[in-house]
Amino acid sequence: RKLLTVVTKSNAQRHGMVMWDEIAAEVAQEFPDVQWDKMLVDAMTHRMTLHPQTLDTIVATNLHADILSDLAGALAGSLGVAPTANIDPERRFPSMFEPIHGSAFDITGKGIANPIATFWTAVQMLEHLGERHAAALIMESIEYVCEKGILRPDVGGSANTAEVTRAVVHYIDAKADIAETA
Structure with missing residues (x-):
């Protein structure tokens, strides 16, 4: 649309x-x-x-x-799942990308933050920079992890921050290994 x-x-x-x-x-x-x-x-x-x-x-x-x-x-469903961006469409000044939840210093190091918004923010940034393949790979990994139910409690799962992050990274690593052997 x-x-x-x-x-x-x-x-x-x-x-x-x-x-x-x-x-x-x-x-x-x-x-x-x-x-x-x-x-x-x-x-x-x-x-x-x-x-x-x-x-x-x-x-x-x-x-x-x-x-x-x-x-x-x-x-x-959660502030932990959405990205946001302040984009200069003319590209004269840097654009800024961040999860909508911001820095959330109050939960730093507790293993309770939902990293999905951070990964999705990286997708937006990579798309903006023209790195479509890398953006698509990260988005694919987010979708895979969510489909498998590896989620933080704020969206109905039981995984901690590190477990969700490891699942995303593992998916990306597996795809990279497949690409190298192809």
Whole structure:
């Protein structure tokens, strides 16, 4: 699908967000094959919760996207499974990729963090860098590990952080061994 939803709060933030809306409309004219709509950030939480199938790609300010990405993670079942990115599409400045749960220093070293979001974030970064094969391999390993039920308790499993990580790495190593012998 080619649906872009632009998130705003121009009804309350009359300066910066009005300009955001104007720029979105201006840029949209350059891409007539992309359908787009505009939604207030508070209404967007409702839409994401009750009508997620009506969404494809969301563009928002860093503040709004930070909040909405946490909601998206919760809707997916856990903050531990979703990646996020701040991308400079013109590639003039570095893009930033991170799990939506952030650093989570409060659980560092406890073996309870879900590493799936970190791996998925690496997939997004590799895709952005043009490393499609490496990105696909990591994504394939994530899907395999999830299908096998090697999951953290936040998504219904019983594995710890190291066990999930080892399973992902083992899958990648096995695929690399197969590629070397082929």
